Amino acid sequence: MTGYKVANGNGTAKTNGNSNGHSNGHCNGHKSADYTAQENPTGSGKIRCELTPEELRALRVLHEDTYPYEVIEEIADFITKGSGMRPKIGIICGSGLGSLADIIQDPKIFEYEKIPNFPVSTVEGHAGRLVVGTLEGATVMAMQGRFHFYEGYPLAKCSMPVRVMKLCGVEYLFATNAAGGINPRFAVGDIMLMHDHVNMLGFAGNSPLQGPNDPRFGPRFPALVNSYNKDLINKAIEIGKAMGIESNIHVGVYSCLGGPNYETIAELKALRMMGVDAVGMSTVHEVITARHCDMKVFAFSLITNKCATEYSDKKDEEANHEEVMAVAKNRQKACCELVSRLIREIHLASA
Numbered sequence: 001m002t003g004y005k006v007a008n009g010n011g012t013a014k015t016n017g018n019s020n021g022h023s024n025g026h027c028n029g030h031k032s033a034d035y036t037a038q039e040n041p042t043g044s045g046k047i048r049c050e051l052t053p054e055e056l057r058a059l060r061v062l063h064e065d066t067y068p069y070e071v072i073e074e075i076a077d078f079i080t081k082g083s084g085m086r087p088k089i090g091i092i093c094g095s096g097l098g099s100l101a102d103i104i105q106d107p108k109i110f111e112y113e114k115i116p117n118f119p120v121s122t123v124e125g126h127a128g129r130l131v132v133g134t135l136e137g138a139t140v141m142a143m144q145g146r147f148h149f150y151e152g153y154p155l156a157k158c159s160m161p162v163r164v165m166k167l168c169g170v171e172y173l174f175a176t177n178a179a180g181g182i183n184p185r186f187a188v189g190d191i192m193l194m195h196d197h198v199n200m201l202g203f204a205g206n207s208p209l210q211g212p213n214d215p216r217f218g219p220r221f222p223a224l225v226n227s228y229n230k231d232l233i234n235k236a237i238e239i240g241k242a243m244g245i246e247s248n249i250h251v252g253v254y255s256c257l258g259g260p261n262y263e264t265i266a267e268l269k270a271l272r273m274m275g276v277d278a279v280g281m282s283t284v285h286e287v288i289t290a291r292h293c294d295m296k297v298f299a300f301s302l303i304t305n306k307c308a309t310e311y312s313d314k315k316d317e318e319a320n321h322e323e324v325m326a327v328a329k330n331r332q333k334a335c336c337e338l339v340s341r342l343i344r345e346i347h348l349a350s351a
């Protein structure tokens with residue numbers, strides 16, 4: 001397998017190794033049998049693992065913005081029973097990239113508002129539906145619409161669907177986003193394969209894993225080195241070459257800020273000094289949640305605008321969501337092809 005080149009500030013490139021994302025070995029997937037059970041409060045000395053409906057209701061009230069395992073399990077059951085499928089690959093469509101879900105064959109569609117306990121999408125370019133079906137022979141589920149911190153949702157709620165995916169049977173998360181390019185070598189319309197991130201919300205003391213840890217999902221203190229699967233990055237680079245778009249493909253570092261405002265010049269300068277190549281308002285908390293429950297992660301940013309890192313009076317250097325959406329629309333064909341081909345490779349390798 002070939003190593004890949006990582007974008008860095010001075011235009012030189014560093015070649016990386018080839019190992020797989022590691023397994024944290026803590027999450028046992030669907031309905032773990034060895035979850036730390038509770039003492040039965042009746043004092044009978046027996047151990048029980050199931051919550052009663054009353055306890056579940058009480059938990060929901062107590063954690064109205066968090067999701068106990070049993071609630072996630074209910075949502076996952078609703079989707080697997082409703083679709084008759086246990087998808088292996090989960091896709092999160094970025095702003096304007098909803099067409100990634102439109103190419104799914106024999107789709108079963110679940111509007112978010114009809115899924116019990118699911119939030120609703122409030123952002124233009126995020127339709128608000130879950131699409132389950134097949135793509136290149138693989139069973140997949142795609143979120144046509146993600147949840148953002150700036151919509152008012154806590155991070156645990158933003159990334160709750162990743163846990164739903166896990167309990168539906170998903171092993172691979174494909175997270176996509178629209179992002180501003182800070183690396184001066186990036187052009188609008190380029191694709192940056194994420195090989196790492198800088199979690200600005202984490203710097204500010206916010207995490208999707210805050211609060212009590214349920215070991216059925218993963219460990220209290222998950223490691224995040226090797227979060228972005230190197231095999232999948234290398235495969236995507238090869239696919240980019242086969243598609244003839246290698247000069248538009250980069251590997252780099254994404255940073256998530258809270259939004260909804262775009263960044264100031266001083267912030268962009270600071271991010272660049274920190275080694276950030278592209279900036280957005282999503283993905284990182286989804287990746288953290290996915291790695292916590294031991295999913296393999298592939299993520300990319302479509303560069304929808306160039307971020308100014310110098311002061312200028314030019315109005316056209318200001319980011320805006322219309323431009324973000326327009327660029328995403330223009331580049332959706334290439335993004336769909338990249339995703340389809342990569343899914344095909346995963347499917348063929350596991351067949």
Ligand SMILES: O=P(O)(O)O[C@H]1O[C@H](CO)[C@@H](O)[C@H]1O
Pocket residue numbers: 093094095096123146148176177178179259280281282283320321324
């Ligand atoms: O990250 P996605 O959802 O692709 O969207 C990006 O584009 C929107 C801003 O234009 C923000 O929501 C930002 O996060």
Ligand SMILES: Nc1nc2[nH]cnc2c(=O)[nH]1
Pocket residue numbers: 178179180181257259261262263279280281304305307319324
């Ligand atoms: N934060 C942020 N999010 C984006 N999403 C698309 N473009 C941008 C950008 O320039 N900044």
